[in-house]
Amino acid sequence: MNIIITNNTNQPLYEIVYEQITTQIITGKLPAQFCLPSIRGVALELSISVITIKKAWEMLERQGFIYTIAGKGCYVATLTADERNNKRIELATAKISSSIGLMKSLELSKADIISIIKDIY
Amino acid sequence: MNIIITNNTNQPLYEIVYEQITTQIITGKLPAQFCLPSIRGVALELSISVITIKKAWEMLERQGFIYTIAGKGCYVATLTADERNNKRIELATAKISSSIGLMKSLELSKADIISIIKDIY
Amino acid sequence: MNIIITNNTNQPLYEIVYEQITTQIITGKLPAQFCLPSIRGVALELSISVITIKKAWEMLERQGFIYTIAGKGCYVATLTADERNNKRIELATAKISSSIGLMKSLELSKADIISIIKDIY
Amino acid sequence: MNIIITNNTNQPLYEIVYEQITTQIITGKLPAQFCLPSIRGVALELSISVITIKKAWEMLERQGFIYTIAGKGCYVATLTADERNNKRIELATAKISSSIGLMKSLELSKADIISIIKDIY
DNA sequence: GTGGTCTAGACCACT
């Protein structure tokens, strides 16, 4: 498991952590039944408050990415390839949707947007 | 000048106002030298604090979209068609860039993203 | 008499007008006894409020640069070459003094400042 | 960190604070990664409104002197000696430039200005 | 009338 904190944006820390774990689960880098390291361990390693990590873990559980066994640890949930792909599309669509409104009011056509993406991807 | 406040997101008010004015200037809906209504006027009309509008106006001035004459009013700056187009691309690129990182870590190809955009635009 | 308004700074209009007239008197471009155009005329020509010009004229009179004959007009006062030179040095010194504090706290030496001036003059 | 408020001029409070912090960062009195005291703390200590301090802090962040981690604090940015020196020259040059126009219209030579500086520094 | 600054509160999200 790899988490990289680069706080150049205003995104809250717990969201950064959450996003990185979800992408690793969706892309299969973290396999089903994988046992996540302890909250306290991650917090120490990243020099982040335990509470912040806890919040990320809670979001992961709420979204069905992990499950907790009290007293033992947190494990990556079992997701079918389809489920993972749906989550992938869902996440990506949500992210892009939030920009579409501005694009439209800037009177950028679909082609304009695609050309920008081709430039920066 | 039209400003519509729909506070369904967590975006700060001053940023919503800022974004709407910039798009109207960029798309030419607000012509050069246009005298914006007074800060207090806008604040009253939108039922928003004077200071919040002031902050949006300051951002507009810093980005070169308007200029202020103290005691007189605020005016839309003169921008060439090229300058306006650059701003347009700049804004759009910045917005999209912030999503590209996630797309890549989700292992979505350029084609995947374009297909999503075609769906939701 | 020439007044050029370029409102790229935050300096109040009346101060801009005041400064331009004084420099023209000090450098002899406006000779003693020269009859200034009417306040209303200047205001019209520069598209500035009469009140603003009046304020500048009052400052000029208070500083002894002009004198008013009620019902006739405003005239440039008679200043000896020495008096004019003193005003010149006075104005320049005042302007520079306001920057010296910052220079010192930036730990710039006298030589540093002089080198900057040589660069930008 | 030392801030001294001497409001004998018309300079806005937030600008006074901003200028003092920048000079302390530029001259190395505030080292990189130094954690600035909390906005509310400074506000209390100086008997200044929180918002005024906030405005100064925002200017500092915009100019790259500090960076903010919401919920944690504000830290002095890491600047190389070169960067700090450039900022120093930049600030000084900007300040002096604003006086040069008047000097020229007063027909003061470069030598005249240098002689004035030698007098008052 | 305008913008420029400032105050003294407040609530929220994040650590």
Added chain:
DNA sequence: GTGGTCTAGACCACA
């Protein structure tokens, strides 16, 4: 506790 945002007043200088 921290910063981020916002409100509802106020006074001033400028036009």
